[in-house]
Amino acid sequence: MTDFPADYAPVADEGYNAYLGSIFMKQAPIGTERAHFLFDLKPHHLNAGGTAHGGLVMSILDTSCGATVAQMVGAPGSTISLNCDFLAGARAGDRLEISAHVTQKTKTVAFVEGQLTAQGKLLATARGIWRIFPEKVPE
């Protein structure tokens, strides 16, 4: 299967995420504002030029930033807005490392920043706003 570290587990692993291939998240307690993810790039994630498709990169950043919000709040939120910049391309076989953190949280929204690297090189950055539902946090 994978050789990800033992403290990483698949995030939201159904539907679209399961179809693309699992994103693994480093396990941390509820309330932790920072999170780390790993994803292995496969041939079906690429564009015709042989680099990661921009849509795939944004999909990974959306899932990762959303999972970071869910970890911090304790319940899933919804993406309201997400802005991504593409600095360089990734290739099949690359292990993508994503880190994200919640920069601000109010009663109704959370602000998140994420970055995606491979072999230490920054490939893409994201900033987003999530609607959060603290009333849905289990007691």
Add this chain to the structure above:
Amino acid sequence: MSQHLTPLPPARDIPPPSGYTAMPLVDPFEAFVGPFFEKRVPQEGPGFDGEGELWAAFYIDERHINTQGICHGGMLMSFADATLGIVAWRMNDKHPCVTLSMQTNFLKAGKLGDLVEVRPKLVRKTSGILFASGSFEVKGEPLFTATSVWKLLKA
């Protein structure tokens, strides 16, 4: 990315909606999440190349759904990258283009079976950079909006 590439078969065989035909997809990732559909509506102006205004569409199916039972934001962003990229590619004499930046807003939830449609818009083209945007709609109601910045490659 080039006019010489052979289109790839999409992962699912889904018939096009009325008035649309299957969009040729050359990116493996687009074939994997596709099919996408297209039609041309007669229109004059920059970016239309005499081929008419481009409409693009896809059906939200169970591959695109998130844990909350609605369309994953990543799928909408993937469709936006694919369709706004067509504007860049056409305006760059069908040479490759790369996404530099994309800004997206999620206005409402996309549901299983919804047909998502967009008319990708050219905003501005300079010698090496192009701006494109789109409002992605279901039954004429905005679902998702995107603006984008592209680098136009020379060959």
